[in-house]
Amino acid sequence: MKVITLHKRIKTDELFDLIQRQLNSLFHEQRKTDLNFTTTCSGNIIEITQPELYPGDILYHIEVQQDELHITRNEHYVDDVNSLTVESILNDLFKILAGKPGTDLILEG
Helix, strand or coil: CEEEECCCCCCHHHHHHHHHHHHHHHHHHHHCCCCCCEEEEECCEEEEECCCCCCCCEEEEEEEECCEEEEEECHHHCCCHHHHHHHHHHHHHHHHHHCCCCCEEEEEC
């Protein structure tokens, strides 16, 4: 699990909306493919899947806890180029959401 602090409180809906609006278009731009990811939100949890390539698997599970994001990525796809691209995009989106204070990686393991 990776824990990132955003240095400001955020709402799950805010993050979900940003991911939903930006993830697929940024992924298409970076990977030059039309592969789309599905993003769902329930309570304070956001999950990212891609049922066609990764059936039944959640690629990213993001739990919003005030100013921290607790992120679990699927251990079977840590070296997968699509998963790595999604992670890079997510990190950029987290920085956008955090604004000027930025983000810090608190824990990765």
